[in-house]
Amino acid sequence: xxxxxxxxxxxxxxxxxxxxxxxHVFLSHFAxxxxxxxxxxxxxxxxxxxxxxxxxLKKHSLFFLIVTTVFxxxxxxxxxxxxxxxxPNGTHTLIQTYTLAWAIEYxxxxxxxxxxxxxxxxxxxxxxxxxxxxxxxxxxLSIFTLLVINGILTFMLTPGGWLTSRxxxxxxxxxxxxxxxxxxxxxxxxxxxxxxxxxxxRLRDEAFRVRMLRYAAKWFLPIxxxxxxxxxxxxxxxxxxxxxIIQNGLxxxxxxxxxxMARAMVLSVFLSAALLLMVFVGPYLNARYFSPRAAAxxxxxxxxxxxxxxxxxxxxxxxxVVYNYMYVNGIRKDEIPAMNRDGxxxxxxxxxxxxxxxxxxxxxxxxQCMSCHNKQGYRGMDKLxxxxxxxxxxxxxxxxxxxxxxxxxxxxxxxxxxGTDAEVDALAAxxxxxxxxxxxxxxxxxxx
Amino acid sequence: MANPTAPLSxxxxxxxxxxxxxxxxNELKAMGxxxxxxxxKTSLWYYLGGVALILLVIQTLTGGLLMAHYIPEIGxxxxxxxxxxxxxxxxxxxxSMHSWGANIMILALFVHMFSTFFMRAYRPPREITWLTGMxxxxxxxxxxxxxxxxxxxxxxxxxxxxxxxxxxxxxxxxDILGNLLRGGADIGQGTISRFFMxxxxxxxxxxxxxxxxxxxxxxxxxxxxPEGYQKLPEGEKKREPFFPAFMLKDxxxxxxxxxGVVLLSALAPWGLGPEANPYNPAPAGIKPEWYFLAMFQxxxxxxxxxxxxxxxxxxxxxxxxxxGGLAMAPxxxxxxxxxxxxxxRLFGIxxxxxxxxxxxWGYMS
Numbered sequence: 023x024x025x026x027x028x029x030x031x032x033x034x035x036x037x038x039x040x041x042x043x044x045x046h047v048f049l050s051h052f053a054x055x056x057x058x059x060x061x062x063x064x065x066x067x068x069x070x071x072x073x074x075x076x077x078x079l080k081k082h083s084l085f086f087l088i089v090t091t092v093f094x095x096x097x098x099x100x101x102x103x104x105x106x107x108x109x110p111n112g113t114h115t116l117i118q119t120y121t122l123a124w125a126i127e128y129x130x131x132x133x134x135x136x137x138x139x140x141x142x143x144x145x146x147x148x149x150x151x152x153x154x155x156x157x158x159x160x161x162x163l164s165i166f167t168l169l170v171i172n173g174i175l176t177f178m179l180t181p182g183g184w185l186t187s188r189x190x191x192x193x194x195x196x197x198x199x200x201x202x203x204x205x206x207x208x209x210x211x212x213x214x215x216x217x218x219x220x221x222x223x224r225l226r227d228e229a230f231r232v233r234m235l236r237y238a239a240k241w242f243l244p245i246x247x248x249x250x251x252x253x254x255x256x257x258x259x260x261x262x263x264x265x266x267i268i269q270n271g272l273x274x275x276x277x278x279x280x281x282x283m284a285r286a287m288v289l290s291v292f293l294s295a296a297l298l299l300m301v302f303v304g305p306y307l308n309a310r311y312f313s314p315r316a317a318a319x320x321x322x323x324x325x326x327x328x329x330x331x332x333x334x335x336x337x338x339x340x341x342x343v344v345y346n347y348m349y350v351n352g353i354r355k356d357e358i359p360a361m362n363r364d365g366x367x368x369x370x371x372x373x374x375x376x377x378x379x380x381x382x383x384x385x386x387x388x389x390q391c392m393s394c395h396n397k398q399g400y401r402g403m404d405k406l407x408x409x410x411x412x413x414x415x416x417x418x419x420x421x422x423x424x425x426x427x428x429x430x431x432x433x434x435x436x437x438x439x440x441g442t443d444a445e446v447d448a449l450a451a452x453x454x455x456x457x458x459x460x461x462x463x464x465x466x467x468x469x470x
Numbered sequence: 471m472a473n474p475t476a477p478l479s480x481x482x483x484x485x486x487x488x489x490x491x492x493x494x495x496n497e498l499k500a501m502g503x504x505x506x507x508x509x510x511k512t513s514l515w516y517y518l519g520g521v522a523l524i525l526l527v528i529q530t531l532t533g534g535l536l537m538a539h540y541i542p543e544i545g546x547x548x549x550x551x552x553x554x555x556x557x558x559x560x561x562x563x564x565x566s567m568h569s570w571g572a573n574i575m576i577l578a579l580f581v582h583m584f585s586t587f588f589m590r591a592y593r594p595p596r597e598i599t600w601l602t603g604m605x606x607x608x609x610x611x612x613x614x615x616x617x618x619x620x621x622x623x624x625x626x627x628x629x630x631x632x633x634x635x636x637x638x639x640x641x642x643x644x645d646i647l648g649n650l651l652r653g654g655a656d657i658g659q660g661t662i663s664r665f666f667m668x669x670x671x672x673x674x675x676x677x678x679x680x681x682x683x684x685x686x687x688x689x690x691x692x693x694x695x696p697e698g699y700q701k702l703p704e705g706e707k708k709r710e711p712f713f714p715a716f717m718l719k720d721x722x723x724x725x726x727x728x729x730g731v732v733l734l735s736a737l738a739p740w741g742l743g744p745e746a747n748p749y750n751p752a753p754a755g756i757k758p759e760w761y762f763l764a765m766f767q768x769x770x771x772x773x774x775x776x777x778x779x780x781x782x783x784x785x786x787x788x789x790x791x792x793x794g795g796l797a798m799a800p801x802x803x804x805x806x807x808x809x810x811x812x813x814x815r816l817f818g819i820x821x822x823x824x825x826x827x828x829x830x831w832g833y834m835s
Contacts, residue, residue: 300726
């Protein structure tokens with residue numbers, strides 16, 4: 023709690039990160055998968071001497087350049103911007119722990135982009151064999167960017183040995199590293215195929231268009247065969263808490279956060295399957311009639327799928343930003359006892375020390391709840407608190423101070439509330455103003 | 471019987487021959503290949519019927535699964551739906567798909583009806599296709615109306631009460647209709663039983679017959695062509711075979727529709743209000759489902775007496791005239807008189823705008 027707080031009405035900081043990150047993943051995975059796509063497809067063109075494939079690749083590379091270097095890079099920087107504003111403590115931890123890894127990542131990344139510019143501007147200007155080597159170089163460099171960043175991403179959910187040794191290498195090569203990297207890699211191949219469908223569907227010559235569409239569709243084969251296996255492998259590594267929540271959520275989904283993870287999971291699995299089927303019955307079986315409009319529709323489903331999967335992964339990590347080490351609200355697990363003793367405000371550099379009542383409650387809400395909850399909107403408190411009055415809210419908050427799963431169902435998905443009794447009362451007083459509108463004695467309408 | 475050591479291709483060929491000898495699938499294939507779909511800038515509308523069909527498939531499958539757990543008994547109905555929502559594995563998903571699917575299906579039917587209307591696909595020889603479609607839209611309303619009561623929560627109870635009260639105001643048959651629907655003096659066990667029976671037995675049977683006829687007529691007359699396309703010289707008319715090309719495109723659209731329904735169901739699952747208590751006062755601001763809103767709103771505006779009739783009766787007569795006017799379209803606009811065709815189009819536009827305006831108005835008020 024050493025940083026000022028950034029407030030985003032309605033959407034919340036988490037929502038901002040989520041939107042930017044989903045778009046970025048959709049583009050960055052294309053950048054890596056596309057690298058492999060260029061290398062293999064250009065090899066095919068080189069060996070067969072087929073100029074039509076060369077022409078197609080040239081067109082595709084312009085689209086690729088714009089999408090990855092402009093939108094991919096902007097959203098990549100956008101993630102840094104959003105996470106350092108919304109989750110400064112978490113970002114701080116990642117930078118401090120992985121300084122060297124980040125440096126290596128940037129090195130690969132800058133080289134990768136530079137290589138692609140050379141690749142793009144040297145079409146027909148250098149010997150074809152040399153150009154092919156550039157494609158290989160780009161593919162290898164872009165795969166390395168994945169290999170580096172995925173160590174840090176998987177560390178957040180399964181930090182493994184790092185928790186005891188605090189050695190970054192232990193955190194980097196954690197249990198989920200291999201299956202998650204494999205999963206991303208086959209996802210990248212599929213996305214490369216998906217983008218290739220867009221450009222291939224615009225080809226004029228029907229026979230060649232059919233050929234390229236069927237070729238692009240085949241890029242979904244690795245994820246079709248390996249995806250389920252890697253998913254099972256990842257499921258075996260996951261912490262028990264999210265698995266329990268998913269298990270419960272499959273039968274209970276009336277409402278609330280408890281079932282959201284299960285619903286997101288169901289949706290991720292369903293969307294992936296639906297997309298695979300669409301690629302099979304569309305561009306593969308019916309390439310002749312596969313239109314750019316249909317390709318655009320598939321792209322939308324692809325973006326949804328990626329967004330859903332990333333959302334599920336983020337939710338599984340709840341209540342932590344680094345599992346078993348730091349909570350989503352930036353409070354470290356080992357700070358909680360001291361905060362309960364001295365008060366949360368005593369450990370927060372950016373909260374005035376002499377606040378009382380609702381003003382204090384408001385600050386506590388910003389510091390401890392706002393990383394996930396908004397006053398209204400996405401995970402809005404007005405909705406979640408329902409018709410509870412101050413006393414009921416206080417009772418709920420007392421339950422949330424528990425750290426024992428047997429005593430509080432919230433432990434699995436929310437950080438424990440830290441602070442003194444007086445602070446909890448102040449927070450309750452503040453929260454009761456957020457749902458005041460719900461406490462009119464009006465008949466309840468059916469919940470949707 | 472094929473020799474077990476024979477190569478696989480021979481085995482397959484044997485199986486294929488066996489199937490062909492019994493089912494003559496090649497004839498079907500030829501039939502599908504003969505049927506072509508015109509390709510033009512408004513071809514998109516051709517998918518709407520298929521969209522409604524896949525939604526019907528979703529409704530049938532999810533409805534069947536719901537029936538395995540639903541109890542049409544006044545003391546258990548609400549609890550059994552709650553059980554589906556909270557205890558049955560994936561029950562929430564199936565129920566939400568059924569609810570969302572129902573709403574999207576009715577929306578798709580509206581779009582399907584108006585798009586075929588404005589493309590003048592009702593013109594002879596397609597009167598029967600048009601009429602069966604119109605009746606099926608009414609059947610879909612019936613499905614919505616009867617299914618809405620079954621969870622027996624507060625809102626569904628009172629919305630149904632209003633609906634039945636309005637129906638019993640129909641001219642001539644009002645009282646009979648009201649008693650038939652209620653199954654007694656008040657909405658209660660009799661109503662649940664009847665609505666359940668209508669919802670899972672009567673309407674599906676009626677729909678099956680009508681749908682068979684509807685699809686048969688499309689097979690007979692082919693896909694309708696808009697006027698501009700008809701005027702093209704034969705060489706410029708782009709077409710694609712229905713099977714497999716359009717069928718596979720349809721499959722992509724169907725997958726998109728299923729995806730949409732699952733997406734909505736997972737992100738916004740349907741909850742359940744408190745159990746209905748007939749002795750409670752109706753909750754304030756109770757409204758019927760959105761597809762009845764326009765009628766509901768219109769009835770609110772009608773004065774209590776119009777000439778010799780009660781206001782509500784007059785409203786019902788008015789709706790009947792509009793529905794009848796739409797249904798009669800193929801007999802009025804037969805494609806010979808451009809003035810009548812223009813009038814018909816204006817009538818359709820007026821109905822569409824009226825529906826949209828009154829629905830939004832009903833929603834806002």
